[in-house]
Structure formats: C-alpha cells, structure tokens
Amino acid sequence: MISKVTWNELKNILKKGSLIEGVIKKHEAYGVFVDIGYNFEGLIQITDFKDSGVMTPNEYPAIGEKVEAVVLGFKENNQQIWLGVKNSQIRAAKNNL
Template identity: 55%
Template sequence: MSNTQSWSEIKKYLKVGTKLTGVVTKHWPFGVFVLLPGIEFIGLVQITDFKDEGVMKPSEYPAVGASIDAVVLGFKETGQQIWLGMKPSQLNQSRNLEK
C-alpha cells in the first residue's frame, strides 16, 4: 500500500479477519493504539479485544514499542481508525494479508 491511500481505499484493501503486525504507540484506559507499517491510519485495540476470557487491565497491556499481531475487526469512521483484536480466538481464525 502506498503512503497516500485514502480511507475508502484502505477499507477495500484491509479485509475483516486479516492478520497484521504492528507496534504499540500509546496506552489509554480504553485500549492501545497501534502503528501499522505501510498504513497511514492508526489501529486501535480496545480493552475488550485482548482476552477471550477474564478482564484485561491496563497494567497488562503490551509495552509501548512492542510488536504485536492483531486482526482487523472493522473500521471506526470517527477518527478513521482501524479496529483491531488480539484475542487468541480471533488470531486463530485470521488470515495473513496478501501482498
């Protein structure tokens, strides 16, 4: 993907269920923001999308700068963010991005 893709292009390019690798850039009480290489839109893993069971606590978030695998769950129009998940069940059902 080029560095000048539009929001509508990225939504066509990234399909729900696609597995991506990104880098955690920020922690917030509601989740973490993720930089996705080659994609100019930010990813977001909400606190409810880390674990299949149990409650995630912000103290358990992956470290800022950590590389993570995540799955595209959808797109948040407000703020043009890519909604991501890290639950083991989501990762097991994902498919790699075809380049």
C-alpha cells in the first residue's frame, strides 16, 4: 500500500515525464480522473488520449481499469496532476527509463 504524502513530496516522487500506473476512477466530458496512489488523482484530458484523431467520452477506459500514463505536469493552485496516454508520450517515457 502506498502511503499518503504531501503535495510537495508527491512532486518529488513523480517527476515530469515519468511513467506511472493508475486506476480509472471517474469520467467527465473533458477527460478521466485516475487514482495514482499517494491519496492523489491525476487527470487525463480528452486531448491527451490519442496522437491523432478525435477522442470521444464513449471511448474512455472503463472505471476500475488500470492504465499506464505519463506525468505531463503539475498545476499548483489546484494541486492537479496532468497525465497523458498518447502512444508517443508512453514511448518517450519508456525510452527515458
């Protein structure tokens, strides 16, 4: 079990560009929320699913499904973690391991 951490600790653990695993928790029209552990959720915006083409909410991974994602960035004021699952993002993260 992954313990709870502070926002600043989380940013030190999850570096931008790192590959992580999480579980889909909630669907919204603009993307999905992913439980990434540490008592935090990340957001995969609808534009960060596919390298080309248009993603639609009916194509979202199922709630409860495990996903591999890349940390794209952090939004300080809302303590948000932005994630991406585009094939190009995943490949780039794996090449940097």
